[in-house]
Amino acid sequence: MVTKKEIKLSFVIALWFMVLTFPIMVIKVNTIKHIVIFRWENLLWTGIVCFFASLIWNYLLRIKEEKKKSDTKDDIPIVHRLLQNEKFRIPFLAAICLFAIAYPFVFSMYHTSILISALIYVMLGLGLNIVVGLAGLLDLGYVAFYAVGAYAYALLNLHFGISFWVVLPISALLGTIFGTLLGYPVLRLRGDYLAIVTLGFGEIIRIILENWDELGNGPRGIGNIPAPSFFGHQFNQHNSVIYIYFVVIALVLLTIFFVNRLENSRIGRAWIALRDDEIACEAMGIDKFKTKLTAFALGATWAALGGVVFAAKTSFINPMSFTIWESITILCVVVIGGMGSAIGVIAGALVLILLPEYLRAVAEYRMLVFGALQVIVMVFKPEGLIRSIRKTYKFEKTKE
Amino acid sequence: MEPILNVKNLTMNFGGLKALDDITLAVEKGQIAALIGPNGAGKTTFFNCITGIYEPTEGNVKITPPGKPTQKLQGLKTNLVTEKGLARTFQNIRLFEGMTVLENVMIGRHCRLKSGIIGAMLKPSSQKKEEKQAVVDSYEILEKIGLAQYVNEMAVNLPYGAQRRLEIARALATEPFLLLLDEPAAGMNPQETKELDDLIIWLRDNEDLSILLIEHDMKLVMSLSDNIHVVDYGRKIAEGTPEEIKSNPDVIKAYLGDESEDA
Ligand SMILES: Nc1ncnc2c1ncn2[C@@H]1O[C@H](COP(=O)(O)OP(=O)(O)OP(=O)(O)O)[C@@H](O)[C@H]1O
Numbered sequence: 064m065v066t067k068k069e070i071k072l073s074f075v076i077a078l079w080f081m082v083l084t085f086p087i088m089v090i091k092v093n094t095i096k097h098i099v100i101f102r103w104e105n106l107l108w109t110g111i112v113c114f115f116a117s118l119i120w121n122y123l124l125r126i127k128e129e130k131k132k133s134d135t136k137d138d139i140p141i142v143h144r145l146l147q148n149e150k151f152r153i154p155f156l157a158a159i160c161l162f163a164i165a166y167p168f169v170f171s172m173y174h175t176s177i178l179i180s181a182l183i184y185v186m187l188g189l190g191l192n193i194v195v196g197l198a199g200l201l202d203l204g205y206v207a208f209y210a211v212g213a214y215a216y217a218l219l220n221l222h223f224g225i226s227f228w229v230v231l232p233i234s235a236l237l238g239t240i241f242g243t244l245l246g247y248p249v250l251r252l253r254g255d256y257l258a259i260v261t262l263g264f265g266e267i268i269r270i271i272l273e274n275w276d277e278l279g280n281g282p283r284g285i286g287n288i289p290a291p292s293f294f295g296h297q298f299n300q301h302n303s304v305i306y307i308y309f310v311v312i313a314l315v316l317l318t319i320f321f322v323n324r325l326e327n328s329r330i331g332r333a334w335i336a337l338r339d340d341e342i343a344c345e346a347m348g349i350d351k352f353k354t355k356l357t358a359f360a361l362g363a364t365w366a367a368l369g370g371v372v373f374a375a376k377t378s379f380i381n382p383m384s385f386t387i388w389e390s391i392t393i394l395c396v397v398v399i400g401g402m403g404s405a406i407g408v409i410a411g412a413l414v415l416i417l418l419p420e421y422l423r424a425v426a427e428y429r430m431l432v433f434g435a436l437q438v439i440v441m442v443f444k445p446e447g448l449i450r451s452i453r454k455t456y457k458f459e460k461t462k463e
Numbered sequence: 464m465e466p467i468l469n470v471k472n473l474t475m476n477f478g479g480l481k482a483l484d485d486i487t488l489a490v491e492k493g494q495i496a497a498l499i500g501p502n503g504a505g506k507t508t509f510f511n512c513i514t515g516i517y518e519p520t521e522g523n524v525k526i527t528p529p530g531k532p533t534q535k536l537q538g539l540k541t542n543l544v545t546e547k548g549l550a551r552t553f554q555n556i557r558l559f560e561g562m563t564v565l566e567n568v569m570i571g572r573h574c575r576l577k578s579g580i581i582g583a584m585l586k587p588s589s590q591k592k593e594e595k596q597a598v599v600d601s602y603e604i605l606e607k608i609g610l611a612q613y614v615n616e617m618a619v620n621l622p623y624g625a626q627r628r629l630e631i632a633r634a635l636a637t638e639p640f641l642l643l644l645d646e647p648a649a650g651m652n653p654q655e656t657k658e659l660d661d662l663i664i665w666l667r668d669n670e671d672l673s674i675l676l677i678e679h680d681m682k683l684v685m686s687l688s689d690n691i692h693v694v695d696y697g698r699k700i701a702e703g704t705p706e707e708i709k710s711n712p713d714v715i716k717a718y719l720g721d722e723s724e725d726a
C-alpha cells in the first residue's frame with residue numbers, strides 16, 4: 064500500500080518541517096522574566112503530523128495517477144449521471160424540491176436564514192461563473208456590482224419608497240449598465256491585467272461608499288431596509304424570513320434556468336470558445352470584444368440582483384459588507400465548485416458558505432481553510448468538485 | 464475575371480525583421496494554390512496578415528467573392544474577414560478543448576446565426592429553429608469531412624489526424640469562398656495524408672471553394688496544386704505550375720542551399 068520510498072520521503076519532509084517551524088513552534092521567549100522556554104513536545108507533534116500528512120498526500124497522488132491510467136474514458140460525475148438517468152431523474156429532483164419546500168417549516172429561523180445566505184451565494188456564484196467559468200475573464204471586483212444592487216435598493220427605498228419588487232428589475236438594469244460601463248474600457252486587457260483593474264474597481268466602489276456621506280451615510284450604512292412585501296402585505300419577522308427564503312429559491316431557480324439555456328446557446332458557446340482560444344475564436348468570426356462585454360454585463364446583472372436580496376434580507380447594509388474578501392469568496396465558490404459547471408457552483412456555494420456557519424472552528428480560519436481547499440482541489444480535482452459536461456446530441460444517420 | 468484573392472506588395476516588419484517583403488500574389492476562382500518555402504520563410508505570417516491577425520506594414524489585399532464586387536480587406540478585424548468569406552486553419556492546432564466536436568463546428572456557424580442574449584434566455588421559436596438548423600448543418604459538415612463518428616467526443620480526445628480534419632470542418636462551417644490551410648498534413652501518416660489529398664480535391668469540386676494551402680509535404684503539394692507560389696526570407700522567388708516549380712533553379716537553390724557557395 065505504502066511504498067518504502069514514500070515513507071522515506073515523508074520522513075525527510077517531516078524533518079524539514081521540524082527545522083522550518085522550530086523558531087515559532089518550539090522557542091518561546093518570555094520577555095518579562097527574561098527566559099527562553101523550549102517546548103520540545105511541539106517539535107514531536109509537528110514531526111508526527113507532517114509525516115502522516117505527507118504519507119496521505121503521496122498516497123492520494125499515486126491513486127489519482129493510477130486511476131488516470133486505468134480508465135481513459137472520462138468518468139461522468141455522479142450528479143450528472145443521476146440527472147441523465149430517466150429513472151432517477153424525477154425522484155431525485157422531487158426529493159430536492161420537497162426538501163427545499165419543507166426546510167423553513169422543519170428547521171428554525173436561524174437555520175433558514177443561514178440557508179438564505181448560502182442561496183444568495185449560489186446566485187452570485189452562478190453569475191460570476193458566466194464571467195470567470197465560461198468566458199474566462201478573471202474578475203476580482205465582482206462585489207462592486209453586488210454593492211450596486213444592495214445600495215440601489217436601500218437608497219431607492221429610503222428616498223422614494225420604491226418597493227422590493229420594483230427595485231429588482233431596476234437594479235438588474237443598473238447592474239447591466241455598470242457592467243457595460245466598466246467592461247468597455249477594461250475588457251481590452253487580458254488575464255492578470257484584467258484581474259488587477261477589476262480588483263481596483265471593486266475597491267474604488269467601496270471607498271466611494273465609505274467616504275461619500277451624503278450618498279449612503281458612509282461607514283454608518285443604511286438601516287431599516289424593508290423586507291419584500293407580498294402584494295402589499297408585510298409579514299411579521301418570522302414569516303418574513305420564510306418569505307424571503309422562497310423568494311430566493313425562486314430567484315435561484317430562475318438563475319439556473321437562464322444559465323442552463325445560455326450555456327447551450329450561440330452566445331454561451333462563443334464564451335467558452337473565447338476562454339479556450341481567443342485567436343481561433345476570432346478566426347471563426349466571433350467578435351471578441353462584444354462577446355466579452357455581454358458576459359461581463361450579464362455577470363454584473365446577477366450580482367446586482369443578489370445585492371437587492373442581500374439588502375432585503377439583512378435590512379442593514381454598510382460598505383463593510385462589500386470588501387475584497389467577498390469577491391474572493393465568490394471566486395472560491397466558482398473555482399472550487401467547478402469552473403463553468405452550474406451544478407458544481409451550486410455545490411461549491413453550499414459547501415463553502417454552510418461549512419463555516421456550522422463549524423465554528425472553521426469560521427475563524429475561513430480564508431485559511433478556503434486556501435487549503437483550493438490547493439487540494441487544484442491538485443486532486445483540477446476541474447472542481449463537480450466538473451462541467453457538455454450537452455450531447457443524438458442523430459439518425461442522414462446518409463447510408 | 465478578377466482573381467478571388469488579390470494581394471499586392473504586402474510587407475510586414477517585426478521591428479528590424481522583414482518577415483514579408485513586397486509579396487504579390489493572386490488566387491483564381493476554383494484554384495488550389497500552394498504557398499511553399501523553407502522554415503521561417505514567412506508563410507504563416509502571410510496568412511496572419513491577410514486574415515487581420517497582424518496589420519501589415521504596407522501593401523493591400525483585395526477580394527472578389529463570387530457574385531460580389533471587389534472589396535478591400537486590409538484594416539478589417541479578424542472576425543470581419545471571416546464574415547467576408549475567408550476561413551483558415553492553424554499550423555499548431557487550435558481547437559476549443561472544452562467543447563465537443565459538434566460544438567466546435569457550431570462555433571464556425573456563429574457568424575452566420577443571429578440569436579442574441581435575450582433570444583438565448585427566452586428561446587422564442589425563431590431561435591429554437593435556428594439552433595436546430597445549426598445542429599443539423601454542423602452534423603452534415605462532420606459527415607462530409609468524415610468525422611461523424613466523433614460527434615459527441617470532446618475535441619481534445621480525438622486522434623491527431625482527426626483534429627486536423629476538425630479544424631477544416633470548423634472553417635467550412637463559416638461558409639467561406641476561400642479556404643486557407645496552414646500545413647494541414649503536418650504530423651499525419653501517409654494514409655491520413657492520402658485521405659486529406661482526396662478531401663481537398665473533393666472540397667474544391669463539390670463545395671465551390673478556392674483553396675490556398677501552406678504545406679511542406681512536396682508530394683502532396685505537387686499532386687494537388689494548380690499553381691504554386693514560393694517564398695524565401697519573406698520574398699517571393701517563384702510562381703508557376705508544379706512542373707515549372709520543380710525545375711526552377713531559384714527554388715532548388717532555396718531548398719537545397721546555394722551550392723556554388725559551398726564549392
Ligand atoms: N509575432 C512575431 N514577432 C516577431 N517575429 C515574428 C512574429 N511572427 C513571426 N515572426 C518571424 O517571422 C519569420 C517568419 O515566420 P513564419 O511563422 O511566418 O514562418 P513560416 O514560413 O510559417 O515557417 P514554418 O514553415 O516553420 O511554419 C520568422 O523569422 C519568425 O521568427
Ligand SMILES: [Mg+2]
Nearest residue numbers: 506507508554
Ligand atoms: Mg508556419
